[in-house]
Amino acid sequence: MRIRFENCSLFDGIGDTVQPGCHVLVADGKVAEVSETAIAGEADRVIDAGGHTLMPGLIDAHVHIAAATPNLAALEAMHPTYVAHWTAGYMSAMLDRGFTTVRDVGGGDAGTKRAQAEGLVRGPRVFTSGKALGQTGGHTDFRGTSRADIGDLQRRHLPSLGRIVDGVPACLEAARDELRLGADFVKIMANGGVATPTDPIDWIQFTPEEIQAIVAVAEASNTYVAAHTYTARAIEHACVNGVRTLEHCNLIDDRVAGILKERGAFAVPTLVIYDCLERHADEIGLGGDNREKNRKVREAGLSSLEILTSAGVSMGYGTDLLGWMHKDQSTEFTLRAQVLPTANVLRSATSVNADILRRPDLGRIAPDATADLILIAGDPVSDISCLTGQGEHIPLVLQDGVVVKHRL
Numbered sequence: 001m002r003i004r005f006e007n008c009s010l011f012d013g014i015g016d017t018v019q020p021g022c023h024v025l026v027a028d029g030k031v032a033e034v035s036e037t038a039i040a041g042e043a044d045r046v047i048d049a050g051g052h053t054l055m056p057g058l059i060d061a062h063v064h065i066a067a068a069t070p071n072l073a074a075l076e077a078m079h080p081t082y083v084a085h086w087t088a089g090y091m092s093a094m095l096d097r098g099f100t101t102v103r104d105v106g107g108g109d110a111g112t113k114r115a116q117a118e119g120l121v122r123g124p125r126v127f128t129s130g131k132a133l134g135q136t137g138g139h140t141d142f143r144g145t146s147r148a149d150i151g152d153l154q155r156r157h158l159p160s161l162g163r164i165v166d167g168v169p170a171c172l173e174a175a176r177d178e179l180r181l182g183a184d185f186v187k188i189m190a191n192g193g194v195a196t197p198t199d200p201i202d203w204i205q206f207t208p209e210e211i212q213a214i215v216a217v218a219e220a221s222n223t224y225v226a227a228h229t230y231t232a233r234a235i236e237h238a239c240v241n242g243v244r245t246l247e248h249c250n251l252i253d254d255r256v257a258g259i260l261k262e263r264g265a266f267a268v269p270t271l272v273i274y275d276c277l278e279r280h281a282d283e284i285g286l287g288g289d290n291r292e293k294n295r296k297v298r299e300a301g302l303s304s305l306e307i308l309t310s311a312g313v314s315m316g317y318g319t320d321l322l323g324w325m326h327k328d329q330s331t332e333f334t335l336r337a338q339v340l341p342t343a344n345v346l347r348s349a350t351s352v353n354a355d356i357l358r359r360p361d362l363g364r365i366a367p368d369a370t371a372d373l374i375l376i377a378g379d380p381v382s383d384i385s386c387l388t389g390q391g392e393h394i395p396l397v398l399q400d401g402v403v404v405k406h407r408l
Helices: 080-096 110-117 168-180 208-220 232-240 254-263 271-279 288-311 323-328 331-336 342-348 351-356
Strands: 002-010 019-027 030-035 045-048 053-056 058-063 099-104 125-128 132-134 162-164 186-189 225-231 245-251 266-268 373-376 396-399 402-406
Touching (some): 168 186, 186 208, 208 232, 288 331, 342 351
Parallel strands (some): 132 186
Antiparallel strands (some): 019 030
């Protein structure tokens, strides 16, 4: 299939500006040619973009596609096939919003990835960590103080976001097991969390030896480790022990941001989830210590972006949304644009996230790149809000060179 775009403005995922009057040819799932002049030759389909902006398909590097509800403790009791139907709906909506690729960092599995790849589920292509690894009393442990038996928490197909592991031997086994089960990388919880009941934000989780063991397994399997972290202390703890992507990073400081830059690590902030949790706290029953934890990280979010930018750390785009909150996936764009240039924000959701995934063929419009493309009614560099909502300003989406949304 050959598709030729004519008369489009172009944001290529790499530069700072939108270039008007461009022409792009897609052939056999790849970008074949990008030109400032008309492209000759036959095409199966010619699309006059009429001044719309063509840009790479969006990538969200921090999602939980299997989080059917914001109540993660309740998620454990849901039937797996019921959760699978919710997941399919969330994924389809993500594609309509222009997200052609996502990185799931806890809960998604190889079955969902395969279903999407084979066309059984409409949605973004999936990279997944499988179950996130956390310690007893950590950010995968929702037992609170009244439940003692781990029991079902360790069942592989239970629809929870993580599993509990303690000690180097257990960490080695769990990391190997997640990779065996089809994970693309390994996710760990290295810090306290907002949603869990017994781990304050300033808790460090996992010992250096445990993290190093998990990193060794990942690197032996030609992949990497991502870590849930908020505080500067936890970020440093994870990074110096080999973690490649640091998620959230709300409470980072200048010194630790410098460590990330020095080591070539990535940060994946997720501001929108804390905004959603604050707005819907009463509705979802977020109260007491959990609400206070959320307030603390939410208030530091924009400052963390400025600290990371000043240090030159590469920042990916993530959202971390749960359940029906997924509809706010694109609000992350406008939150970040309060303190960052819009081109930086757009690159975070395109070429930077492609680098995080180790897929340089994604997130760019250039010859030989995979043809994940979206057409936008507007100029996202001048007004990034045209990417928000549920894809109302995105009439056309291509994935692997195939039209998967067409409302022109």
